[in-house]
Amino acid sequence: MPSSNKKGGAKHSHSTTNSVRKEKRLSEAQELKQLDDKCKHPIAGTDSMQQFDELPISQKTLTGLKRANFIKMTDIQRKALPLGLCGKDILGAAKTGSGKTLAFLVPMIEMLYRQKWGPQDGLGALIISPTRELAVQIFEVLRKIGREHSFSAGLIIGGKDWKIERELISKMNILVCTPGRLLQHMDQSAGFNCDLLQLLVLDEADRILDMGFKKSINAIVENLPPQRQTMLFSATQTKSVKDLARLSLKDPEYVAVHEKSEHSTPKNLSQYYMVVPLQQKLDVMFNFIKTHLTAKGIVFLSSCKQVRFVFETFCKMHPGVPLLHLHGKQKQQKRAETYAKFAAQKAAYLFCTDIAARGLDFAAVNWVIQLDCPEDPETYIHRVGRTARYEASGQAMLMLCPSEEAGMVQGLERAKVPIQEVKLKQDAKDVKKEPIQKQMQRLCFNDPEIKYLGQKAFISYMRSVYLQKDKTTFDVNALPAEEFAASLGLPGAPKIKFVEKSKAKNAVRGSQKKSSDDEDESADEQDAEEEERSKVKALDAKKKNKKEVVPEDEEDIDATGSKQVKSKIEKMFNRKNQSVLADHYTRMVDHDNDNKAAKARTGGDNDDDDIFTLKRADHDLGGDEIPEDTLLPTSKRQQKMSKLEKAKNQGQGNKLLFDEDGQAHELYELEDEASFHAKGDALSQQKEFLEKEKMVMDRADVVDKSTAKEKLREKKAKRKQREREDMMDDDSEDDDGEMVVTLGNPDDSDDQGGDYSMDEDNYSGDDNDNSGDDEEDTPKKRGWWQDKADAEESKKKRKVVEVDEPQTLAEQEALALKLLGL
Ligand SMILES: Nc1ncnc2c1ncn2[C@@H]1O[C@H](COP(=O)(O)OP(=O)(O)OP(=O)(O)O)[C@@H](O)[C@H]1O
Numbered sequence: 001m002p003s004s005n006k007k008g009g010a011k012h013s014h015s016t017t018n019s020v021r022k023e024k025r026l027s028e029a030q031e032l033k034q035l036d037d038k039c040k041h042p043i044a045g046t047d048s049m050q051q052f053d054e055l056p057i058s059q060k061t062l063t064g065l066k067r068a069n070f071i072k073m074t075d076i077q078r079k080a081l082p083l084g085l086c087g088k089d090i091l092g093a094a095k096t097g098s099g100k101t102l103a104f105l106v107p108m109i110e111m112l113y114r115q116k117w118g119p120q121d122g123l124g125a126l127i128i129s130p131t132r133e134l135a136v137q138i139f140e141v142l143r144k145i146g147r148e149h150s151f152s153a154g155l156i157i158g159g160k161d162w163k164i165e166r167e168l169i170s171k172m173n174i175l176v177c178t179p180g181r182l183l184q185h186m187d188q189s190a191g192f193n194c195d196l197l198q199l200l201v202l203d204e205a206d207r208i209l210d211m212g213f214k215k216s217i218n219a220i221v222e223n224l225p226p227q228r229q230t231m232l233f234s235a236t237q238t239k240s241v242k243d244l245a246r247l248s249l250k251d252p253e254y255v256a257v258h259e260k261s262e263h264s265t266p267k268n269l270s271q272y273y274m275v276v277p278l279q280q281k282l283d284v285m286f287n288f289i290k291t292h293l294t295a296k297g298i299v300f301l302s303s304c305k306q307v308r309f310v311f312e313t314f315c316k317m318h319p320g321v322p323l324l325h326l327h328g329k330q331k332q333q334k335r336a337e338t339y340a341k342f343a344a345q346k347a348a349y350l351f352c353t354d355i356a357a358r359g360l361d362f363a364a365v366n367w368v369i370q371l372d373c374p375e376d377p378e379t380y381i382h383r384v385g386r387t388a389r390y391e392a393s394g395q396a397m398l399m400l401c402p403s404e405e406a407g408m409v410q411g412l413e414r415a416k417v418p419i420q421e422v423k424l425k426q427d428a429k430d431v432k433k434e435p436i437q438k439q440m441q442r443l444c445f446n447d448p449e450i451k452y453l454g455q456k457a458f459i460s461y462m463r464s465v466y467l468q469k470d471k472t473t474f475d476v477n478a479l480p481a482e483e484f485a486a487s488l489g490l491p492g493a494p495k496i497k498f499v500e501k502s503k504a505k506n507a508v509r510g511s512q513k514k515s516s517d518d519e520d521e522s523a524d525e526q527d528a529e530e531e532e533r534s535k536v537k538a539l540d541a542k543k544k545n546k547k548e549v550v551p552e553d554e555e556d557i558d559a560t561g562s563k564q565v566k567s568k569i570e571k572m573f574n575r576k577n578q579s580v581l582a583d584h585y586t587r588m589v590d591h592d593n594d595n596k597a598a599k600a601r602t603g604g605d606n607d608d609d610d611i612f613t614l615k616r617a618d619h620d621l622g623g624d625e626i627p628e629d630t631l632l633p634t635s636k637r638q639q640k641m642s643k644l645e646k647a648k649n650q651g652q653g654n655k656l657l658f659d660e661d662g663q664a665h666e667l668y669e670l671e672d673e674a675s676f677h678a679k680g681d682a683l684s685q686q687k688e689f690l691e692k693e694k695m696v697m698d699r700a701d702v703v704d705k706s707t708a709k710e711k712l713r714e715k716k717a718k719r720k721q722r723e724r725e726d727m728m729d730d731d732s733e734d735d736d737g738e739m740v741v742t743l744g745n746p747d748d749s750d751d752q753g754g755d756y757s758m759d760e761d762n763y764s765g766d767d768n769d770n771s772g773d774d775e776e777d778t779p780k781k782r783g784w785w786q787d788k789a790d791a792e793e794s795k796k797k798r799k800v801v802e803v804d805e806p807q808t809l810a811e812q813e814a815l816a817l818k819l820l821g822l
Helices: 002-040 059-067 075-085 100-114 132-145 162-169 179-188 205-210 214-223 239-248 278-291 304-316 332-344 377-384 402-414 437-446 448-466 481-487 497-515 519-547 568-574 583-587 592-602 643-649 673-678 682-732 746-752 772-776 788-797 809-819
Strands: 090-093 125-128 152-156 174-177 199-202 229-234 253-256 269-275 296-300 323-326 348-352 367-370 394-400 656-658 664-666 740-742
Touching: 002 100, 059 100, 059 132, 075 090, 075 100, 075 229, 075 253, 090 100, 100 125, 100 132, 100 199, 100 229, 125 179, 132 152, 132 174, 132 332, 152 162, 152 179, 162 179, 174 179, 179 214, 199 239, 205 214, 205 229, 205 239, 214 239, 229 239, 269 402, 278 304, 278 394, 278 481, 304 323, 304 348, 304 437, 304 448, 323 332, 332 348, 367 377, 377 394, 377 402, 394 402, 437 448, 437 481, 448 481, 448 682
Parallel strands: 090 229, 090 253, 125 174, 125 199, 152 174, 199 229, 269 394, 296 348, 296 367, 323 348, 367 394
Antiparallel strands: 152 740, 656 664
C-alpha cells in the first residue's frame, strides 16, 4: 500500500508540474503576442514614459532590469528604446556615462525573445566593441539584465583559447566581440555562421574607427545579411562615424539627446586645468596623490612606457594609497585583473593610457587627472567621462605645459567644455616638502631597470608630442628636454634624432625667413617634414595592423619586422640603435623582477612582459652623439676581446699609500707641495683628475649594464619557464565561464532549450532538450547566474557516475554491470 501511495503521489506531482508548465507556456505565448502587436507599430505615448515598466518589454527583461536596479530610464534610453523595440535602425549619440549600453541591450534581448530565438537558430545578435574591457563590461550588463532569458551568449575578444572559442562560437545566440577577433573567426572558423543574424550593434563607433578598424568593420558588415536591424552608438559624431552609418544603417533614426545642451560634458562634473612646466608635472602629480589619499582617481598618460615608469617609481615612493596601471601592452588576464581590482577599490589611483579613455565604467571615480595633454578635445571628453557617470558627481584636472595652454583651452571652449584654471602654487613656502626629483634620481641610480624605463618614457613622450597632428598646440621644440629628463631622475636627456632634426630644420627655417623671402622653399620644407611625420604614422599604423589582429593599444607601435624598407625614414625606424639606449634594451627584454615587485605590491601577477621589449626601433638615437665608452661592446670581436687587452685598455692600477693609522691614501694626498706644483697648475690637474674619474664612472656604468643584462637573461629564462608552466595550466584550466554564458533559467530550460554547459569538459551539444520529464534526472549545468563555486557545490551534491565512453564490447558489459550496481 505505502508503495502504491508513493506512486500515486509521484504521478500527482508530475501532472501538477506539467499543468504548471502548460499554464506558464500559455501566458508566455499571450505575452509574446501582445508584445509583438505593440512593437509592430511606433510605440504610442513615449514622451511621457519615465520607467522601464512602461515600455512593451517582457516580464523576464523587466525582472532582470529590476534586479540590477534599473528602474528609471535615462534620456538616451527614453528616446532610443521605443525605436529600437520597433526594429528601427538607430544612430545614437549621447554624452559619456548617459546609459547607452541599455539602449541597445534591451531591444536586442527583446527582439530575440519575441522571435522565440533558440540555440538551434544560431547567431541572432552581434555586438562589436572597440576594446576588450568594454566588451567585458557590456557582457556583464547583458548577464545582469538577461538572467531570466534562455539565450547563449559568448564573449569573443582574443586573449582566450582560440580552439574553445571556435567550438563554442557556432552555438551562440549573442556574441559580444572586438572587431579583429570577430573577423578572424569569420575567416577561419568553419562553424561560424551569421546567415540568420537579426541585429548588429556597433558600440563606441567613433573609437572603433579611431583605432583603425574601419576596414575590419567594412569587411564584417559585408559578410552580414542585409536584412537586419543595426544600431550604432557613439559619444561623438565625427565625419567617419557618419560615413560608417551610411554604410551600415538603413533609414536610421538619429537619436541625439545632448546636442542642444550648453555643455558637452556631464553637468555634475567640475573641470579644472593647471599650467605646469613639464619638469614639475610628476612632482605635482605625486603631491596630488599624497593630498588626496581617500580619493579614487584615473591618471591618463600618453604612452605605455610613461605609464609603466610613473607607476613603478611612484610605487617605490609609497604614496600611501594603492596604485594600479593599465595599458595595451599588458596581457589580457592582467588587464582584466587590474580592471576588476580598480573597480573594487574605494581609494586607489589607476595610471593608464587612452585604452581606458572610452566606455569603461568604473564605479565611484572621484578624479580624472590628465597628466599628459589629450590629443584633441574629443579625447579629453572621453577621458573625463570616466567620472561623473549617470547621476554621480566628479572632478577632472588637466595638466598643460605652458606651450599647450592656448591651443588646448581654445579647442575645449569650441567643444563646449566648461573648464576653469587653477594656479599652481609657485611659492616655495607653500610647498613644504622636497621635490620628488631627488628620489627619482636615487631610484634611477640604484636600479638600472628604472633608469632605462625612464629613458624609454622620455623618448616615447617626446615622440608622442612630435607625432601630434595639432601643431599649434604641440611643439616638441618648445619642451624643456633637459629639465624634463632631470625630473625623471635621468642624468641627461637622451638625444633623439627626430627631435634634433626638427630643431635643426626650425633653425634653418628661421634663418631663411630672416635672410631671404624664399617662402616656397620654406613651405616645401614644411611639407617635407609633414610628409615625414605622416610616413612615420603610416608606418606605425601599418606595423600595428600587421602586428596583431586586435590592436588595443593606442600609442605604441611596433616598427620592427618590416621587410619592405623603402624610405629613409622607414630605414631610420627599422634600424637597431647601436647606442646604449637601444641595443641594450633589446637584450634587456626581461623584467621578471618587475613582475615580482608588482606582484608583491598589488598582490597579483604582473605579466605585461612586453613593456620592456623593444618591439620597434623608432626612437633612433644618434650613436655618434653618445660617448663611445658608454657603449656596450656590440661586435662579437669586441665581446671576445682577451682579458689582457681589456686590462691594457683599463689603464694602470692606482698606487696607494697607508698612513700611520692604516688608512689608504691616493698618492697625491700625501704629496709635498713642490712635487704637486711640478705636475702643472692646480686647475689642469683638477681637470685631468675629473676626466680620469669620469672614465672610471663610465666604465662602472658599462659593468653595471652588463651585470643587469646578465641578471635579466636569467630572469628571462625563468619567465619563459613560468610561461610554459602557465600554458600547461591554462590548458587544463576551465576559465571559459567568463567568456560564455547560457542566458537561461533552469525552470524554463524545457521551453527554450539553451542548455550549454559552461564547463568545457562538460560541454553538451544537446541543445534541444525539450523533454521536461527528464529534467529532474538530468544533471543541471552551471547557470550563467551562478559562479563557479556555486556550481561546483551543487555538482558535489549530485551523485553522478562519471565514466569514459566504452570502446569495446567488454568495456560496455563492464559499464552495464556497474550501472546496475552489480
Ligand atoms: N536607467 C539607469 N538607471 C540607473 N543607472 C543606469 C541606468 N542606465 C545606465 N546606468 C548606469 O550609468 C552608468 C553609465 O552607463 P553606460 O556605461 O551605459 O554609459 P555610456 O553612455 O555607454 O557611457 P560611455 O559613453 O562612457 O561608454 C553605468 O554605471 C550604468 O550602470
